Amino acid sequence: MTGSRHGLLPGLADVEIDCVEIDLxxxxxxxxxxxxxxxxxxxxxxxxxxxxxxxxxxxxLNDFNDDQPVKRDWLTRRLEVDGRSADHPAxxxxxxxxxxxxxxxxxxxLLPAEWAWxxxxxxxxxxxxxxxxxxPWRANYAEYVGSTTPVGQYPPxxxxxxxxxxxxxxxxxxxPGAELAAEAMRLSEQPVAGGSWNKPADALAAxxxxxxxxxxxxxxxxxxVAFDLDRP
Amino acid sequence: xxxxLLLSHHRSGSNFLTDTLQAHPQVSVIDEPMSMHTEFFPSVxxxxxxxxxYHPARLHASMDVAPGARSFIQDxxxxxxxxxxxxxxxxxxxxxxEKLPWLLAALPDLVVVYLVxxxxxxxxxxxxxxxxxxxxxxxxxxxxxxxxxDVPFPIEVGDVFERCVSSWxxxxxxxxxxxxxxxxxxxxxEDSLTDPERTLTRVMAALGLAPTQRQYDFIEQSQQDSRxxxxxxxxxxxxxxxxxxxxxxxxxxxxxESRLSREMALHGYDR
Numbered sequence: 001m002t003g004s005r006h007g008l009l010p011g012l013a014d015v016e017i018d019c020v021e022i023d024l025x026x027x028x029x030x031x032x033x034x035x036x037x038x039x040x041x042x043x044x045x046x047x048x049x050x051x052x053x054x055x056x057x058x059x060x061l062n063d064f065n066d067d068q069p070v071k072r073d074w075l076t077r078r079l080e081v082d083g084r085s086a087d088h089p090a091x092x093x094x095x096x097x098x099x100x101x102x103x104x105x106x107x108x109x110l111l112p113a114e115w116a117w118x119x120x121x122x123x124x125x126x127x128x129x130x131x132x133x134x135x136p137w138r139a140n141y142a143e144y145v146g147s148t149t150p151v152g153q154y155p156p157x158x159x160x161x162x163x164x165x166x167x168x169x170x171x172x173x174x175x176p177g178a179e180l181a182a183e184a185m186r187l188s189e190q191p192v193a194g195g196s197w198n199k200p201a202d203a204l205a206a207x208x209x210x211x212x213x214x215x216x217x218x219x220x221x222x223x224x225v226a227f228d229l230d231r232p
Numbered sequence: 233x234x235x236x237l238l239l240s241h242h243r244s245g246s247n248f249l250t251d252t253l254q255a256h257p258q259v260s261v262i263d264e265p266m267s268m269h270t271e272f273f274p275s276v277x278x279x280x281x282x283x284x285x286y287h288p289a290r291l292h293a294s295m296d297v298a299p300g301a302r303s304f305i306q307d308x309x310x311x312x313x314x315x316x317x318x319x320x321x322x323x324x325x326x327x328x329x330e331k332l333p334w335l336l337a338a339l340p341d342l343v344v345v346y347l348v349x350x351x352x353x354x355x356x357x358x359x360x361x362x363x364x365x366x367x368x369x370x371x372x373x374x375x376x377x378x379x380x381x382d383v384p385f386p387i388e389v390g391d392v393f394e395r396c397v398s399s400w401x402x403x404x405x406x407x408x409x410x411x412x413x414x415x416x417x418x419x420x421x422e423d424s425l426t427d428p429e430r431t432l433t434r435v436m437a438a439l440g441l442a443p444t445q446r447q448y449d450f451i452e453q454s455q456q457d458s459r460x461x462x463x464x465x466x467x468x469x470x471x472x473x474x475x476x477x478x479x480x481x482x483x484x485x486x487x488x489e490s491r492l493s494r495e496m497a498l499h500g501y502d503r
Contacts, residue, residue, distance in 0.1 A: 056270050056271045056272040056295075056297075056298030056299070056300040056301030056302070056304075057269075057270055057271075057272075057298070057299070057300025057301045057302070057303055057304040058269070058300065058304070062268075062269050064268065064269060064270060064271050065268050065269075066366060142453075142459075142460075142466060143459050143460025143461060143464040143465075143466045144459060144460070145460075146459070146460040146461040146464065147461060186307055187307060187310050187311045187314060189260065198460065198461070198463075198464065198465070199251075200450060200453045200454070201453070202449070202453075210254075210260075211260065212260065213260070213262055213311055215304065215307050215308070215311070216262055216263075216265065216269065217269075218263060
């Protein structure tokens with residue numbers, strides 16, 4: 001089943017987030033069909049004013065990396081992305097930024113166990129596409145492309161989700177409601193699931209899970225949002 | 233376990249060693265938190281900071297103008313030593329050797345792994361991809377020459393190539409004079425390709441760990457083919473080891489081997 005979710009902030013009322021409705025082990029939820037794109041990131045960060053900007057550093061988006069396609073207009077301080085990269089997955093976003101984004105649109109990040117469940121199609125496959133060996137036409141990994149690719153360019157999983165294998169790894173939430181304690185988590189490491197465009201084939205397995213400093217935004221970590229249907 | 237810094241010149245294979253280290257389940261590495269995650273540190277590249285310049289609250293007086301960068305680095309200095317038992321946290325940088333005394337004052341237990349690559353390969357790589365603009369050698373190298381008169385070699389700034397040679401020589405000099413002798417290790421990139429078992433064992437021992445099979449698997453996978461972006465870790469060893477001989481002119485090679493003769497001999501690079 002599919003559906004869409006509208007943002008909760010008044011300025012985001014027209015933002016539609018394409019989702020797939022799935023019975024996760026913990027309850028029914030709408031899971032974002034695609035990774036959060038640069039265009040969506042700009043829209044929400046600008047509208048919700050998520051970046052508490054101070055000269056020389058960042059909280060949400062590392063726009064100091066020259067490879068980052070999203071740039072800050074230093075006059076208006078709003079984020080902008082060129083048209084060619086608008087539909088690529090957002091990268092350079094810290095865990096703090098990803099969690100704040102999810103909260104701003106009324107959702108949350110996936111739990112690692114939920115991500116693994118989705119990537120293994122309910123525990124029935126090694127990779128999001130099945131059990132066949134990785135190949136460059138199944139996913140963007142191991143520098144075969146050399147950068148991120150537009151979301152949805154590779155075949156979807158049987159559950160209808162795109163880019164669970166490769167393109168970018170995904171920030172997850174260590175526990176339900178962890179986003180609320182984001183400020184206290186600035187010194188912690190947070191879960192990152194799956195492989196990415198610059199990581200080897202073995203990272204494409206549904207069980208791939210590592211941690212990364214919550215404060216850092218890298219060129220190979222993105223995220224997607226889930227919206228609970230059963231929980232209050 | 234104590235935090236570590238993986239320090240190298242630009243284009244020395246630090247991404248490869250970073251990913252090799254991170255293939256170990258007990259190791260996490262932050263990729264250039266100062267030079268790629270703040271706007272501040274690239275602007276003060278090759279300006280020396282001493283141990284006496286470190287201040288626990290301000291970090292450094294010149295950071296008063298960059299509260300965002302200071303907040304970020306304060307968090308980094310709190311995060312790195314706070315690893316869970318058995319875990320090792322580190323970061324890599326391709327700038328900042330001239331700030332090692334300041335860093336060691338902030339992180340007294342820091343272990344430094346100095347990754348060296350044949351300067352002919354480094355300079356060839358920087359030139360072939362025109363990275364000098366990104367790293368602003370046209371500003372930083374002349375500025376360093378103007379600021380410091382205690383450097384025991386002439387600093388050439390005449391053209392892009394000369395500035396690349398100077399960058400390697402200056403950063404090597406600053407690294408060697410500040411490496412903590414009891415908590416540092418020098419590693420050649422070439423050895424990590426030709427003798428990964430011995431090299432990785434040395435590096436991991438410096439971090440208090442032993443290598444895992446997954447790390448060797450990563451090295452093997454990354455060497456199967458040369459592909460991807462400028463920062464790709466997927467490179468055939470022949471391209472990494474000998475690519476410079478196709479890209480540099482004889483005159484450039486002769487200049488490097490003349491200007492850096494002592495440094496190359498120190499690290500065992502044949503002329």
